[in-house]
Amino acid sequence: MTLHSAETDDLRDLYRELILDHARSPRHFGRLDSATHTAQGINPLCGDKLSLYLRVDDERRISASSFEGSGCAISVASASLLTDTITGLSVDKAEAVFDAVTKRLTQGGAGNLTPIEEDLESPFSKLAALDGVREFPSRVKCATLAWHALHSALSYGTTPATTE
């Protein structure tokens, strides 16, 4: 079988080891019974659904998060990376991360992670692993699904989010 190297590179960039690892072994997977905020993410294109659970403490800090549902490798890995990243952050910081990630994935390099990255430890830099979707317009929504659910959960408490 012959494959053009450019294609292979693009695919490898999309399905990086970190993405495949999180897709195979999603972190914080399951329901969070003590959640104070939840939201559903629905991608009407493929019918994939995931639920995001957040526990926000009295100091407006996300003390725990989890998700459940089924989806493609990209949407599951993104949700897993999300929960890895936002646990321990303040609500305001999590919203800033949502803003940066969605801009970064939908507007090319415009959503610069650096300003937030400075005061974050390593988990945040993992989010750059999602950058591969920028070459795959049809898959951007897979990567942003969980993030829209995060935004919904923080904005409204409990409400479904869609990628549309």
Place this chain on the structure above:
Amino acid sequence: MTQPQRKRSVLAADWRKDFPVLQQSVDGQPLVYLDTAASAQQPATVIETVARYHREDHANVHRGIHTLSHRATDAYEGARDKIREFINAANRTEIVLTSGTTESINLVAQSFCRPRIGPGDKILITHLEHHSNIVPWQLVSEQTGADLVVAPIDDRGQLELESLYALMTNDVFMLAIGHVSNALGTINPVKDIVARARRQGIPVLIDGAQGVPHMRIDVQNLDCDFYAFSGHKMFGPTGTGVLYGRESLLEEMPPYQGGGDMILEVSFDGTIYNDLPYKFEAGTPNISGVIGLGAAIDYLQSIGMQNIADYERELHDYMVSQLGEVDGIRFIGTATDKASVQSFLLDDIHSHDLGTILDHQGVAIRTGHHCAMPVMTRFGISGTSRASLALYNNSDDVDRLIDALFKAKQVFK
């Protein structure tokens, strides 16, 4: 892992060259189009017929006294005659032109069922249906208080006929059933089913969107009351469709939409509706699309539907046998009688990921729920990958599909 051995004698018809869109590369590789069940490509004759109409003949139909209007009307009505002959309807008044299968089914739900049904009546469908043969019946059920009843399918994706027949009780007003499942490719024994329904006085609508492109359809032989299909699934333009209806039923039905062309005389005291089939064709129709559909029928007739069916069956069997040799393949839909479609899962790779990887090798398949969510639910899955064939595919396409699946396995290994 070893790849299945390729067929030595290439299975190929030269119809592929008739389709300009297939002469291109995607991501540096010749396009392999395996998504005909979603929409078929158009042969050059259709594209040129539509373009020539726009360049030379366009005017509104059924209205003008001038030359172009005559030409447009002749071409448009000529297409209706071709459609009548193609499905062997008894009369051209039975050929209602619509925007597609979806509108055809909604027309029957709203114009045939809605005025006649109420609480206690049932509309019978099956678990195999496309959303377009589910939701219009749900709507009319909600509007009237009637019940929607669903006949089950087995683990191979075949109708459980005895259950279907048992559900054909006296309170069933209508049976709506797909000819060929878009998600699984199952061919339903519609002739037998119609015969059974008619013995009990139950009118039958057949959703033929996936039937018409692949086999010879004879509505008189089927003896169904309604047969709905789309132009773009049979190599014609989008936005065109047909509702065949038995004339005696169409006569009794009120108009579906009001507007120009569907009237004989309008005053503020009332309106006299036009004759069949125009009573159901309000407003300026998709003139160029219908003329293109006529050209698509000419194209299919020039090859012969039996030749197409024979070729596609051989290619389908080759595709299924090659897919079956790929480690980790799970077929969804293994009916004895199938047409041109194979749905499958590969290892635990999500169909969306598989679709992306295949696309990057120039192989276009459909992924997801195929607008048949209840079918997916029946098999406990959220979606499948689906390869669907047409007369322009060949065994090279199948081999490229297999190669691409092995590439996906490498990415996810």
